Structures are given as C-alpha cells and as structure tokens.
Amino acid sequence: MADLSVFPITQRWPAQHPDRLQLYSLNTPNGVKVSIMLEETGLPYEPHLVDITKDESWTPEFLSLNPNGKIPAIIDPDGPGAKPLALFESGAILVYLAEKTGRLIPADAAGRYETLQWVMFQMGGMGPIFGQVGYFNKFAGKAIEDKRPLERYVAESKRVLGVIDRRLEGRDWIMGDQYTIADIAMLGWVRNLIGFYEARDLVGFDELRNVPAWLERGLARPAVKRGLEIPKRP
Template identity: 50%
Template sequence: MKQEVSPVQQIEVYSWPTPNGHKVHILLEECELPYRAIPVDIGAGDQFKPDFLAISPNNKIPALVDPHGPDGKPISVFESGAILVYLAAKTGRFLPKGDREKFEVLQWLMFQMGGVGPMLGQAHHFRGYAPEKIEYAIARYTNEAKRLYGVIDRRLAQNPWLGGKEYSIADIATFPWLRSWERQGIVLEEYPHLKKWFDRIAARPAVQRGVEVLADRRKPITDDKAREILFGSTQYQRR
C-alpha cells in the first residue's frame, strides 16, 4: 500500500497525454514515486504561459519539479529524456550502474530522442494533421518510420530489451511513440521481434497506469484555433 504523501512533498509533472508525456508518467509509476500530474493543455496554448516557460523554456511538455532535488533543494527539469535520466538516477532504477551497460542504454535513449520521436512526429503530422496532403512528405516520413521500426526489430532479435538484458528507460522512452503505429503507416506484424517486445511492455501494470494519466483530457485536434496554436504562427513567436 502506498504511503500518503503531502502535496507539497510530491513531484509535480507538468504534462499532457502525448508520447513524451506518457514516458514520464510510466517511469513515475514504475518507480512508485509520489507525484501529481498537472495538465498543460497544448491545444489551448498553456505551454506559452510565463509560469510554464519558467521551468520549460522550450515551451514543450513535459517538465518536472522535484521538491527534493539532489542537494535537498527543489529542482526543475525539462526535456523528457533528461527527466527519465534524472528519475533513474534519483531512484537507482531502470538505468544500469556499470559504465558499459549504462551507455548501451543511453545510446538507445538518444536514438529515441533524436530519431524515433521527431521522425514519427513528422509522420503523424503529414499523414493526419497537415492542412494539405503532400505526397512527398507523407512518403518520406512513412518510409522513415518503417526504417526505424526495422532498426528496432533487428535490435530486439538479438536482445530482449533495447538497452540489452534488462528493461530500462530506453524501452520506457520508445514504447509510447509506437502505440500509434497504425497512424504511422506501420503493419506491426511485419516486425515480429518488436511486436513481442511491445506486447510485453503493454502488459506491465505500471505502463497501463501510466498511459491513463491525463488520458481523459485529450481531445481530437479538429478546431482551427488548436491547429493554429500547435502548428501555426503562435508556435514561432519570440518570447
């Protein structure tokens, strides 16, 4: 049974039910850390509010505030990959301590941050959100999605987990981005090792709890105002 913790002692995660948000929700659940999820409605422009920019200067979710940082003082962390490394270091979990094993995990975390997230995000945009269908862009990012799935499948043919022998923050970071495989133009059965890995992660109770965090807040992006905030000139204003 979890011990009740005062709200002032809880980690605060400023987030939204997106892949980058869910990766942090999942790790918090896996580590059984007391936390409070504070919604940042990115379709309404909450990410541009001064209070949020103070902890996330790149105006992206998620961001985290830990009242008990490494020196006992509050600390804020932005960028989902950095948050995963921070929480793994704080708890001593899901990131190996040995240098060789640690860097094996970190390289696959960077693969997610630099490749899987940005490229699958572009596939989502041009396949589903772009105001006009640009066949070149759709083909480019769909093919890149297939290439990345292939890289992961080959890795998982040789190792049970992305980082090697143990489940780690590399798996936690990557899994949420692959939950929308159909929207990325992917047939999951074409990547059997990846599918087996995906199903194992999806069955974990902490993962199931993590992907439900703030899930009731998410709405389809259908109105012009939300589209403009997310994809239009609002995104590029100097602040």
Template identity: 50%
Template sequence: MTIELYTWNTPNGRKISVALEEMGLPYHVTPIDITKGAQFAPEFLKISPNNKIPAIVDPDGPGGKPVSVFESGAILLYLAEKTGKFLPRDLGARIPVYEWLMFQMGGFGPMPGQVHHFLGLQSEEDRRYGLDRYMKETRRLYGVMDRRLGGRDWFADELSIADFAIVGWVWRHERHKVDLADFPNVKRWYEAMMARPGVARGFEVPLS
C-alpha cells in the same frame, strides 16, 4: 515528497508517467493543454524554457532543494539517477541504455512526429510528399528496433529508461500507419511492455 508532472496526452508525456509509475515515485499531474496553448503560459515557461511538455518539479532535488527539469530524455536520466533504478551502475552496461535513449530522442520521435504533422495537412500534394518521405524513414526505424530486439527482451541488457522512452512512440504505431505484425520483435516487446502494471498505470495519465 511528491513530484509535480506537467504533461499532456502525447508520446513524450507518456514516457515520464510510465517511468514514475515503474519507479514507484509519488507524483501529481498538472495537465498542460497544448491544444489551447497552455504551454506558452508565463508560469510554465519558468519550468520549461522551450515551451514543451513534459516537465517536472521535484521538491526534493539535489541537496534537498527543489529542482525543475524539462526535456523528456533529461527527465528520464534525472529520475533514473535519483532512484538508482532502470539505469545500470556499470558504465559498460549503461552504454546500450544511452544509445537507445538517444536513438529515440534523435530519430524515433522526430520522424514519426513528422508523419503526424503531414497527416494533418489539407493539401493532398503537400501531404503526399511529406508522408512518403517520413513514412519510409519511420518504417526504417521500426526495422532498426526489430533487429535490435531479435532474441532479447529489452533494448539494453535489462529493462531501462530507454524502453520507457520508446514505448510512448510505439504506442502511436497505428497513427504512423505501421502494422506491428510487420515487425514481430517490436510487437512482442510492445505487448510485454503494455502488460506491465506500471506501464499500464502510466498510460492512464493524463486522462484528458
């Protein structure tokens, strides 16, 4: 059965289309134009109580009943559990997946997101303060990732939902004012991720 993906052209939205493609799950895209406030529509609120994209509706949820899931990290975990893909069965092997998924959710997302926000301000004084603060932290997080990827292909022991979570934000590195040449391990990982057919297809969704 086809999963309904409610999404828009953002890093968090990309996470889910990438995961769905990599997992080989059939899905249909319903664009939620956040530039026009579509995320505040009452019908979308029923699916996403926080008025944020992405969200999904799976008509074949637990027990064969429809289920809606919001928050990108929760969606990734749900899809991984549903398919048995990109989340190791062994608890010990799951630990780095959980760690790096939470790293993205708690740090490498909120911090670059602040950079996006301050870049959009008109006051040069406000922009200068915010950008200095959040660009430093964003670069620190790139450094954390670069060290982690030294001598390894993926953030965990194998390709996982943690990689899907992070790639959508590294995709915005130019907007973060980050040159990936400064973080060669991240650059190598990112190029390998973007060369994957499933990731490439995921980045084509949505087209808007």
C-alpha cells in the same frame, strides 16, 4: 517541506502536495515517458494536466519552467543537495529519475552508456520522424496534395523500426533481459504511430519480427497501463 512558491508555474498549477514531485504534462508520447517512469519507480508525485490543445504550455507560468514551451516538465522538491530542482526534456527527466532511484538503468558504466545511446536514438530519430508521419498522415498535412513528404517520413519510420527490430532479435527488451528507460522512451511512440497516427499498415508494422511482441510486453506492464493515462486528457 520545500517552498515551491518561488516557482511561478505553481501559481497556475498549485501544488496540493508540495513534498511530492510535481509533474506538468499531458499523456502524449513524450509526456507518458515520465508518468510511466514515475509509476514504475513508485516515487510519490502530483500530476498537473497542461492542456497543449489550449496552448497552456505557452503561458508565462509554464514558460518560466520550460522556455521551450513543451511538455513534460517537473519540479522535484527533493533534488540534489536536498534542494528543489526544475527540469524539462523528457529524456533528461528519464535519466534524472533513473539515477535518483537507482532503477531502470544498468549500474555498470558500459551498460549505462549503452542504454543512454538508445534513449538518444529515440529522442533524435524516432520521436521527430514518427511525429511527422502523424502530421502528414492524420492532421493538417493530410490535405497537402504532394505526397512526397509523407512518403519520405514513412520510409524513414520503416528504417527506424527496422533498427529496433534487429536490436530486439533474441532480446525481450532493448537492453536484453533488463527493462530500462530505453524501453520506456520508445513504447509510447511506437504505440502512437500504429494507433493514434493510424500508420500501422503504412509502416508495415505487422511484418516486423520482434517489435510487435516487445510492444505487447511493454503495454502489459501495470505501471505502463497506469502511466499511459496520466494526466488524463480533457
């Protein structure tokens, strides 16, 4: 059994099952990427709630695992070479888990790289832009009298959604018939944009041809339903 005591984060969030993959997260759009992936693959794991509303991701213990202070992060006791592996960044974790299990990513090189490009699209475009819409539409930014920032991010969100909508024309999933980590990367963010961020009408979500049905298909998956609640918010 792997000795996880060498990782300082286990002092604050002790591993009850050190033989299982350890997940440090909260069910935010980035956090649920990993919990959904773990539920989809069936890998045994132990979730630890990191309450970002209490700045727990900025504690020395968490920073020892992710110096960027963001959830999610993992420790896999059975990493490459049968040695423990600590990993942060949700996109990197998705790729790692896909390659570890051989699931939810195409086996052929061309399909693999095409899938990765859409994961990067979510990380570099969708996530940051949708997050800004949330800030300026629902949170502290809502009080700013100048509405140009909100208008800018709403317009860019519409553009990003349009890219996905066109990609999904004639396809059930981003990669066609195969549900992949590209879908997992995006589902939580689109759900958050129109739900928690209250921007459904702002971005014209119901005017899209394909994204609403794709989101419905994704949210109907049992593993997605479970993953969206892990770890539960306090």
